[in-house]
Amino acid sequence: MEKVYLVMPAYNEEANIEKVISDWYPIVEQIGGGSRLVIVDDGSKDNTYALMKKASENHPLFEPLTKENKGHGATVLYGYQYALDQKADYVFQTDSDGQTNPDEFWEFWEQRGQYDMVIGHRNKREDGLSRVFVTKVLGVVIRLCFHVKVTDANTPFRLMRAEVLREQIRLIPKDFNLSNVLISVIYAKKGLKVKYIPITFRPRQGGKNSINLKKIFGIGCQAVRDFLEINRALQ
Numbered sequence: 103m104e105k106v107y108l109v110m111p112a113y114n115e116e117a118n119i120e121k122v123i124s125d126w127y128p129i130v131e132q133i134g135g136g137s138r139l140v141i142v143d144d145g146s147k148d149n150t151y152a153l154m155k156k157a158s159e160n161h162p163l164f165e166p167l168t169k170e171n172k173g174h175g176a177t178v179l180y181g182y183q184y185a186l187d188q189k190a191d192y193v194f195q196t197d198s199d200g201q202t203n204p205d206e207f208w209e210f211w212e213q214r215g216q217y218d219m220v221i222g223h224r225n226k227r228e229d230g231l232s233r234v235f236v237t238k239v240l241g242v243v244i245r246l247c248f249h250v251k252v253t254d255a256n257t258p259f260r261l262m263r264a265e266v267l268r269e270q271i272r273l274i275p276k277d278f279n280l281s282n283v284l285i286s287v288i289y290a291k292k293g294l295k296v297k298y299i300p301i302t303f304r305p306r307q308g309g310k311n312s313i314n315l316k317k318i319f320g321i322g323c324q325a326v327r328d329f330l331e332i333n334r335a336l337q
Contacts, residue, residue, distance in 0.1 A: 103135030104192065106211075106261075107185035111177035112198040113144040116153055122198045123157045123164060129207055130163045138188070139164045141198060142181045145171030176277035182267065190264045195282070197258040203302045210261040210299065218266040218294040221286065222259030222301035240283065247329035248287050248336075253298045255286040266294065273336065275328070284332065291336055 108126055112119060123139070130137040143151040143166065154166035169180060178195060185193045192214055196202045202222070210220045244252050260282070270288045274281055289296050 104133075104214075105136040105138075105190055106130070106133055106192040106194055107137065107181075107188065107190040108139045109178070109181035109185055109193060109195045110139075110141045110198040111144055111174055111181065112141050112146065112150050112154070113171070113174070113177070114146045114148045115150050115198045116146075116148045118200045119150050119153050119198060120157060122200055123154070123161060125200075125204050126196075127161050127164060129204060133211075137163065138185075138190075140181055140184060141166055142177050142184070143168040144173070144177040145169065172277050173279050175279040175281040179271070179274065179276075179278065179281045182271060182281075186264055186268050186271070192261055193264055193267055194261045195258060196260075201304045202259050203304070206259075206299075206301050207261075210259075213297060213299075214261060214263070216295070217263075217297045219260055219262045219285075219289055219296045221254070221261075221296060221298055222257045222303075223254045223298040224257055224303040225300045226303070243329065244283070244287060248291060250287060250290040252286045252290050255283045256280065257286075257301070258282065259301050260285075270294075273332075275332070278328070280328075287329075288336070 108130060110122070115122070119141070123141070127139055130139050139161070141154055141164070143154060145168070151166065151168045158164050158166050167181075167184065169177070181195070182193055194207070194210070206222075213220050240255060241252065244250065244255055267285075270285060273288055274284050278284060
């Protein structure tokens with residue numbers, strides 16, 4: 103029986119984490135076969151991890167993890183590697199801020215056997231014009247640096263075949279900040295089978311976003327340098 107690991111990074115999400123667990127947990131219950139919900143606490147300064155530990159007492163298929171703060175991309179990679187080490191057949195990633203809809207997971211799951219990755223396309227976003235602008239700029243940067251077109255490179259709603267992910271994750275530098283972006287680019291560069299499906303993307307459901315435009319600008323400048331170097335390596 104196939105098993106999926108639902109991987110989520112979390113940082114200072116005490117306002118959202120309990121509802122996110124209750125919303126997503128039924129998926130791993132229904133799929134079974136050793137499936138797990140895995141949330142990786144990225145060194146939160148609030149009660150996120152304490153709430154996760156408490157929730158795990160009544161959710162046996164939920165595995166709360168914690169680690170030193172390294173940022174979203176590094177935490178995603180940590181979760182992916184954990185899922186691969188646990189012999190997951192599929193790895194699904196979303197975020198723990200309540201912006202994505204668990205009901206939309208099932209369309210992705212139904213198509214898992216046909217693609218190496220099924221990824222969401224945030225074509226109707228409700229999280230602000232600044233975020234839409236950043237995504238569009240990122241798409242331009244990717245085309246300039248990697249010479250590929252990626253529909254929505256950084257979507258936190260993706261289902262990946264573990265055997266394919268295992269090979270591609272080796273190409274990503276340790277603790278890389280835009281790991282999901284790079285995964286999308288690598289799949290495009292290699293011509294792997296990818297399908298984009300429109301998804302709902304709601305406003306953050308509670309708490310504050312830890313990334314502001316100033317941080318995004320700094321990350322972006324570093325990303326361009328990293329992308330150019332990584333593209334040379336991929337070629």
